[in-house]
Amino acid sequence: MENYGINGHQQLFDYITEYRNKGLKYDLKKKLFGQQVAAKVILKAVTGFMNNINPKKPLVLSLHGWTGTGKNFASQLIAENIYQKGMTSNFVHLFTATAHFPHEAHINKYKTQLLEWIRGNVSICPRSMFIFDEMDKMHPGLIDSIKPYLDFYNNLDGVSYRQAIFIFLSNAGGEKIVQVALDFWKLGKERFQIHLKHLETALSLSVFNNKNSGLWHTSLIDKNLVDYFVPFLPLEYKHIIQCGWSEMARKGHVPNKKVVIKMARDLNYFPKEERVFSLQGCKTISSRLDFYI
Known part of the structure; x- marks a missing residue:
């Protein structure tokens, strides 16, 4: 992880733009194919959060589904409608489990680095976005280290994390989502009849109890700090x-x-x-x- 310094606050307004609600709605509808459940949840979650001038906690989204269903692309669309430079903004931070946290023996060092990185960047820009890819490959326990930053605190050591956005991307729970889609198809039901209520509870339990998930028995789920578990259906x-x-x-x-x-x-x-x-x-x-x- 590189130095988080970006010339203090002077570049802040060069990178952050006014949130584009209509832009995100259009992008999710026209560019994210076959994901009506995810699109609806993401739009409501992000719009509600961005329009809240005093959120009580950071926005935490956990996106789940098989590879190729659009999880990374959805997080890109979110970034593009919040930041002028989208994913290349200095305030969007992408972590990949296998690249940034490869060795289980170094987990304590990773925890320290991660805490310092998030704190440093939120100090510079309260509206920072952190995306964690390959959560299913992340060492259990690592993500729990950032729990205080996702909780209902006004500030921690003088830093408020309430305006930050955290997005987790994972293949874990994909089998559960596929099974629901298959069950609907076998019953002759249409894809648009699948709603979040058919998936969210079973998905969160599946991820929580999956030993191959970075969210295995995590306090983030146990303490209800993940705002939405967003299912990505298999594509037709x-x-x-x-x-x-x-x-x-x-x-x-x-x-x-x-x-x-x-x-x-x-x-x-x-x-x-x-x-x-x-x-x-x-x-x-x-x-x-x-x-x-």
């Missing part, structure tokens, strides 16, 4: 097509229906015979499209 064939169209446009190509369909059909789906849900999601589409173009 039609969503892969949407991802393909979007990625072709992003690469500067004229969207080609034959190319996108060929790419989408060659991916793996489950159940095996019906081929309803994508195993990879949109994660590999960018590189795969290069093969078909």
Whole structure:
């Protein structure tokens, strides 16, 4: 982790912009494919928090689902609608478990570094965002070290963390989410009939009791400091097509229906015979499209 100094407060207003409620709503609707549950929860949670001039605690979101379902992308959309420079802002901090906290033997050092990093950056910018990726690979106990920063305190040693945003990204709980989606499909129900109430309680319990999760038996869950457990559903064939169209446009190509369909059909789906849900999601589409173009 690098030095958190960024020339004090002088650059603050060069990076922070007014929160774009309509922008986030548009982005979640038009760019985050197949995630109506996650989009609704994220929009309400972030908008409510940003419009609260005196929040009682930081906003804490825990995003769960299989790889390729849009968790990282959703956190990017949040950042882009709060900070002028989005993910490249000096006030957005991304931690990846395998890169930043690789060795279990160094967990005490990581705890100290993490506490100092968060405190230093929130001291500079109260509206700092911290994103923790690969929570399912994080050593149990590490994330508990930041519990005081997520709790209902006016300040700790002169620093208030109430305006900060913490986002956890994890594959843990993905199986539970997939099972709910499968159950709905088997009953002939539509995807839009799945709501947060069908997933949140079971998801939080699944993550809390998962020994391979960085949130295993964490006090953050036990003390109800995670505001929302946000489920990301497995993507269907039609969503892969949407991802393909979007990625072709992003690469500067004229969207080609034959190319996108060929790419989408060659991916793996489950159940095996019906081929309803994508195993990879949109994660590999960018590189795969290069093969078909």
